[in-house]
Amino acid sequence: MSTVSLQKLRKTYGKIVAVEGVDLEIAEGELIVLLGPSGCGKSTTLRMVAGLEAITSGTLHIGDRDVTRLEPKDRDIAMVFQNYALYPHKTIRANMAFGLKMRGMPKDEAAQHVRDAAEMLDIVHLLDRKPGQLSGGQMQRVALGRALVRDPAIFLLDEPLSNLDAKLRARMREEIAMLQRRIGKAMLYVTHDQTEAMTLASRIVIMRDGIVQQIGSPLEVYDRPANAFVAGFIGSPEMNIMEGAVADGRLSLGGDIVFNVPAGTASGAVTAGIRPEALRQETDGVPFEVQGIEQLGSQTLFVGMMGDHRIRAMTARRDDIALGDTIELGVDPAAIHLFDRESGERRGAAGEG
């Protein structure tokens, strides 16, 4: 049974359509990430679930209740914001208990909830401090703790890690994933960071211009992007995307650049996508002139030209290739993504079931 159900959820501001008909069923214990570039409508979607934005049309159910028109406090949700919104003069304990007090929970019971959440987040030693005495990571944990004490049907998180430095982000990401599995509650999580989405999500909802492009597990959207936009958005380093044409089981990308595609692939103009990590050095491959080398430790990223296309190729660590070298690259035919040139939609290839 789904915990939260969004049906044709739509939001307009005058003539601006911020969110166009989102359908989504969130199961108990699922961590759903709303992902997309700035302005795609992910925050608006989250804020409609939270009750912070009125829903223009469509319905929202939490459990078996229609909460479309209910106030935030009556929805059984808890929200974690990007800015921590803590009261500076109250202790962490008082900050965490505040929402419970407002809801009329008896003091002893509230104190117990705060203790339980603090233990889960390993912040018991911080409870008597004030927000000004905490680091960014500790503040983030407190912000989570304040949501956790509420024990809601769903947690809503809007870019919760964007104020943290890269190292702390990665650590908090792991913590949120572990915490979420432990508490087994649904989470709806907004980010523009595809790495965050890939590492955290049970399923990713990829949005563009207010419209859902694809919903799938991280590997589903990585392996079978529904269109060229998703293909370019998911994966790091970014997929190489090139215009080309398929004829007789071969993909031509201009000049002498030709790759085999699975037998039976329909002919026509295409947008082709090849992930940097799918390219490999091969005798009798396509020439690639190395113009940039990034040593990442365990892997090496090459940037350079393949005919007129500027592309990226990622290999296991190599230190025997120099700037200016020309190497030859090949790719497994089944690893080439083909999209309709006009619509950008994924084309069924022979290699796909």
Ligand code: ADP
């Ligand atoms: P995201 O979170 O993906 O960056 P938003 O949900 O904030 O995107 O915004 C989606 C679209 O709605 C954008 O085009 C944005 O400009 C527009 N929008 C958001 N809030 C308002 C508002 N209060 N008034 C008018 N337009 C808005």
